[in-house]
Amino acid sequence: MLKMIRKLKDKATVIRRHIIKMVHSAGSGHPGGSLSCTDILVVLYFHVMKHDPQKKDRERDRFILSKGHAAPALYATLAECGYFPISKLETLRKNGGYLQGHPDSSIPGVEVSSGSLGQGLSVANGIALAARLDENPSRVFVLLGDGECDEGQVWEAAMLSAHYKLDNLVAIVDRNGLQIDGQTEQIMCLEPFSKKWESFGWHVIEIDGNNIEEIIKAFNETENIIGKPTVIIAHTFKGKGVSFMEGKCAFHGKAPTDEEMIRALEELK
Amino acid sequence: MDNLLSTREACGLTLQNMGHKEKDIVVLDADLSGSTQTKKFADKFPNRFFNVGCAEQNLIGTAAGLAIGGKTAFAGTFAMFLMRAWEQIRNTVAHDNLNVKLLGSHSGLTNSKDGGSHQCLEDIALMCCLPNMSVLNPVDAIEAEKIVINEVYRKGPSYIRMNRISTPAINTDDYNFEFGKAVEIREGEDLTIIATGTMVSEAVKASEKLKKEDIKARVLNVHTIKPIDKNSILKSAKETGHIITVEEHSIYGGLGSAVAGIIVENYPVPMKIMGVNDRFGESGDYNYLINKFGLNDVEIVKNAKELYGDRK
Numbered sequence: 400m401l402k403m404i405r406k407l408k409d410k411a412t413v414i415r416r417h418i419i420k421m422v423h424s425a426g427s428g429h430p431g432g433s434l435s436c437t438d439i440l441v442v443l444y445f446h447v448m449k450h451d452p453q454k455k456d457r458e459r460d461r462f463i464l465s466k467g468h469a470a471p472a473l474y475a476t477l478a479e480c481g482y483f484p485i486s487k488l489e490t491l492r493k494n495g496g497y498l499q500g501h502p503d504s505s506i507p508g509v510e511v512s513s514g515s516l517g518q519g520l521s522v523a524n525g526i527a528l529a530a531r532l533d534e535n536p537s538r539v540f541v542l543l544g545d546g547e548c549d550e551g552q553v554w555e556a557a558m559l560s561a562h563y564k565l566d567n568l569v570a571i572v573d574r575n576g577l578q579i580d581g582q583t584e585q586i587m588c589l590e591p592f593s594k595k596w597e598s599f600g601w602h603v604i605e606i607d608g609n610n611i612e613e614i615i616k617a618f619n620e621t622e623n624i625i626g627k628p629t630v631i632i633a634h635t636f637k638g639k640g641v642s643f644m645e646g647k648c649a650f651h652g653k654a655p656t657d658e659e660m661i662r663a664l665e666e667l668k
Numbered sequence: 669m670d671n672l673l674s675t676r677e678a679c680g681l682t683l684q685n686m687g688h689k690e691k692d693i694v695v696l697d698a699d700l701s702g703s704t705q706t707k708k709f710a711d712k713f714p715n716r717f718f719n720v721g722c723a724e725q726n727l728i729g730t731a732a733g734l735a736i737g738g739k740t741a742f743a744g745t746f747a748m749f750l751m752r753a754w755e756q757i758r759n760t761v762a763h764d765n766l767n768v769k770l771l772g773s774h775s776g777l778t779n780s781k782d783g784g785s786h787q788c789l790e791d792i793a794l795m796c797c798l799p800n801m802s803v804l805n806p807v808d809a810i811e812a813e814k815i816v817i818n819e820v821y822r823k824g825p826s827y828i829r830m831n832r833i834s835t836p837a838i839n840t841d842d843y844n845f846e847f848g849k850a851v852e853i854r855e856g857e858d859l860t861i862i863a864t865g866t867m868v869s870e871a872v873k874a875s876e877k878l879k880k881e882d883i884k885a886r887v888l889n890v891h892t893i894k895p896i897d898k899n900s901i902l903k904s905a906k907e908t909g910h911i912i913t914v915e916e917h918s919i920y921g922g923l924g925s926a927v928a929g930i931i932v933e934n935y936p937v938p939m940k941i942m943g944v945n946d947r948f949g950e951s952g953d954y955n956y957l958i959n960k961f962g963l964n965d966v967e968i969v970k971n972a973k974e975l976y977g978d979r980k
Contacts, residue, residue, distance in 0.1 A: 457738075504764045511736055515759045521726045522760060525733015525741070528718065532694070533738070552756075555726035563718075 403446070407611050410479065411441045415640045416667050417475035417488055423660040425492035428500070431650040433472035435575040435609070435635040436542060440476045442614040443540055452481040452508065458537050461510050461526055465519020466544035466573060467501040468652070473509070474498050482508035517550025519543060520570060524559050527568040539568045546578025549587045554599065560628040561600025569621045570601075570630040573608060575637040577648050593632055601630045608633025641666055669813045671837035676773045676830040678809035680705025682816040683742060687713045690820055694734050696720060696743045698727045704744035704773040704830075724749050728756035728768070735766040740820060746779065747772030747788035747829060754794055761825045762798040769819045770795075770827045776866060776916030777944075777961070778832040780954040787949035793921025795827040796894045802826040802847075803894040805865040807838045811891055814845035822847065829865060833954055836869040838889065850897040856886035859910035859976045861968060862901065864890045864923045867914040867942075874968035883976055896926045898934075905931055910975050911939040914968055916958075919943040940971045 414437050422428035444450070448460040464473045471491060478485045483497070483506070490496035498506060501514025511522050523541035530537050547553065560568055572592075580586050589595070593603045602624045606613040614633070621629040637651070638644025641663040644655075655663055669678055687693055687709055696718045701707040710717035718734075720727045724745060731741040743750075750757070750772050761768045772791055779786045795803045804819070804826055806812035812830065819826055838853060853868070854875045863871035868889045875885040886908055888900060905911055911931060913924040924941030931939055944961050958964055 511732070511760065512763050515755060518725075518729050518756055518760060521729020521756075522733040522736065524726075525730040525735070526737045527733070528730070529694075529734045529737020529739050532716065552723075552725040552729065555720070555723035556729065558723075559720055559726055559730060 404611050407441050407445055410445055411437050411611070412640070412667050414441060414472065414475040414479060416664060417478070418471045419641070419655060419660055419663045419667065421471045421475065421488050421491045422654045424489050426654050427492060427652070428471055428654055429468040429652050430471070430655065431577070431637040431644060431647065432466060432544060432573065432575065433469045434639045434641060434644065435637045436466070436469050436573040437472050437639070438609050438611055439542060439571055439573065439614055439633055440472055442611060442618065444476050444480055446615060447618045448540065449537070458535055460538045460540065463510055463519045463523050463539070463541040464502050464513055465541050466516070466547050467514035470500065470502050473502060474506070477508040480508070516544070516547040517552040520553055520556035520560070523568055523570070524556055524563070524565060527565045528563060530567055540571065541568070542571045542573060545572055545574045545576065545583050545589060546586070548572065548589055557596065557599045557601065564626050565628045566625050568628045569618070570628065572630060572632050573635055574632050575635045577637045577646070577651065579648070579651050581648055596630045596632070600627060602627050603630055603632060605632045605634065608635040609639050669809050669841070671809045671839070672834055673809040674831050674834045675806045675809060675812040676705045676832065678812035679771060679816050679828065679830055680708035682813045684708040684712050686817060686820050687716065690740070692739050693820060694718065694739045694741050696727055696731050696741060698722055698724050698745040698749065700745050700773070703746070704771060706742070706744045706771070724753040725756050728753040728761060731768045732760040732764070732766050735768050740767045740769065742769045742771055744771035744773060746786060747775035747791045748786055751788065751791055751794055758798055762800045765800045765824050767823060768825050770825070771830060772827060773830045774832040775829045776831065777949050777957045778866070778954060780957050781951050783951035784948040789918045789944045789949060790921070791827070791829060792893055792915070792917045792923065793925070796921065796926065800825055801894065802892065804892055805829040806891055807865060807868045807889050808835055810837070810839040810841060810843055811845060814843065815891065818845060818847055831866060835866050838868055838872070848892045848895050848897060850900040851889040851891070852886060852900070853889050854885065854887035856884035857908055858884045859912065859972055860886040860888060860904035860908045861972070862888045862890055862904070862911060862913045862923065862927055864893060864915050866916045867963060870963065870965045871914055871968060873965035874972065877965060877969050878972055881973070883972060885972060890923060893923055893926060896930070898930050901927055901930050902934055905935045905937045909937050911937055912942060912968065912971055912975060914942040914963065916963055917943050919945055938975050940975050942968065942971060
C-alpha cells in the first residue's frame with residue numbers, strides 16, 4: 400500500500416511538471432485549476448478506473464472533465480497512461496496542434512468535448528443511464544470545478560442523477576475555493592455546499608483532495624453506496640505543488656514566465 | 669400513416685413503432701411529452717424514456733451522454749425551448765457529431781394561441797449555422813414518418829421541425845423520401861416557388877391560381893434545409909428564371925437565406941424571400957396569424973406576379 404501511494408505521488412509530480420511546461424510553452428492556459436485536481440486524476444487513472452489505452456473497451460470506466468479548463472492535467476495524465484505520446488504534450492494550444500485548448504473528443508481518451516462549464520454532469524448522467532440499460536458494469540466519473548457549480552445546469556443534472564438513483568456515477572468537485580474573479584464565497588456563495596448536495600439526494604464525502612490516501616479511501620467508499628449517486632467534495636489548493644501559485648487567483652488562467660517555470664520545476668521534484 | 673395527423677403525432681407514432689425493432693432508440697423529453705407526442709414511446713418503453721423535467725439544458729446533455737453510451741437519442745420539447753439549450757447543442761451534440769435527434773415541436777406560428785413566447789421563428793437559422801447538424805422540416809405526416817425512420821439509421825445529429833396542428837396531406841404512402849433531395853411537386857417553367865413545411869400547401873394553392881393567369885409556377889418541397897439540395901435549386905433557377913422562397917420562419921437565416929446564397933453565388937436570378945418579417949409572433953388563431961403575417965397563397969400569388977409579371 401505504502402509503495403503504491405509513493406508511486407502515485409511520484410506520478411502526480413511528473414504530471415505537475417508536464418502541466419507547468421505545457422502551459423509555459425503554450426503561453427496561455429489554466430495552471431491553477433490543473434494543479435489543484437492533479438492528485439484526483441492520478442488516483443482515478445492509475446488506481447481506480449478500469450481502462451485500457453490500447454483499446455476502447457465497451458465496459459471501460461469513463462471519465463469526463465467537466466471543468467474543461469484543466470485540460471493540461473487531463474492531457475498529461477492521458478499521455479502518462481499511454482493514450483498518446485508524451486511528445487504530443489508540447490502541441491497544446493499551438494497552430495495545427497494535436498491538443499486543443501479545451502478537451503476535444505478527437506483526442507484519444509477524451510470521452511466528450513468540454514470547456515463550456517456546467518455541462519459534464521448531464522453528459523455523465525446520460526452515459527450512466529446508457530450503461531444501466533445495457534447492463535454494462537462500467538462506472539462514470541465526472542470532475543467539476545467549484546466555481547462551475549454556479550451554473551444552473553449542474554443542479555438540473557444533480558436532480559436527475561438522484562432521481563434515477565445513478566449509483567454507477569461518481570462526481571468529484573475540485574473545491575479549491577477560487578474562480579476567475581476571486582473567491583467563490585465572494586463571487587457567488589456556494590456554502591453550505593455539502594448540504595446542498597445532500598439535499599439533492601446525494602451521498603457526500605468530504606476529503607482533502609490533495610491527499611492521495613484520502614482520495615483512495617473516498618473512492619473505496621463510493622463502491623459501497625447503493626441506490627444513490629456519490630459526490631466527493633475534494634478540498635484542494637489552486638496551484639497545488641508550486642508555492643507561489645498556491646491559493647492564487649492570478650494563476651487561474653495565466654502561463655508562468657520563463658523564470659517562474661524554472662522556479663516551479665525546482666519545487667516539483 | 670394517417671396523413672391527416674400533425675407531424676408531431678406522426679413522429680410520436682413512428683418512434684413507438686421503431687422502438688419495437690430498434691432497441692438502441694431512447695427518447696427524452698422536458699415535461700412536454702404529451703404535447704410533443706414522445707409519450708407514445710414512453711407508454712410502450714418506459715425504461716427507454718427519460719423525462720428530465722423542465723430542464724432543457726440537462727435534456728440536451730443527458731441525450732448527448734446516452735448517445736456517447738451507444739444509443740440513438742431523440743430529445744423532444746417545444747422548438748422554442750430547445751433553442752434555450754442552443755449552446756449545449758452546439759458544444760456537445762454538434763461539436764462531437766453525436767447521434768442526438770432533436771424534435772422541435774410546436775414550431776413556427778403553429779403554437780398560435782400561446783403567443784410570441786412559445787412560437788419559434790428562429791430555429792432553422794439557429795440550427796443551420798451549426799457544423800454537423802442536419803435540419804429537416806417534414807411537410808406532412810407521411811414525410812414525418814419517413815424522416816424519423818431515416819434518422820434512426822443515419823449517423824449524426826439532426827433537428828426535426830414539427831407542427832402542433834395538422835397540415836394538408838401532400839404525399840401518399842408510396843412516397844419515396846430521399847434525405848437531402850428537394851421534391852418537385854408541381855411542374856412549371858415560368859418561376860419556382862421553393863417552400864418548406866406548412867408553406868408547401870400554400871405554394872401548391874398559389875401555383876394553381878397562377879396557372880389560371882397563365883403563369884406556370886413550379887413548386888419545390890424542401891424537407892431537408894441542411895444539407896440543402898443545391899442542384900435542384902440551381903436547375904430551377906436556370907429553367908424558370910425566377911425564385912420565390914416561402915417559410916413559416918424569420919426571413920433571416922432560414923430557407924430563403926440558404927437558397928439566396930446558392931443563387932447569388934452561382935446563377936443570379938430575380939428572387940423574393942417570404943417569411944416572417946423580423947418580428948415576434950402573437951396570440952391568435954393559426955389562420956388569423958398566417959394571414960396577418962402574409963404567409964398564404966394570396967401573398968405568394970401577389971409576389972409571383974410582381975416578380976414574373978414585371979419581367980414578362
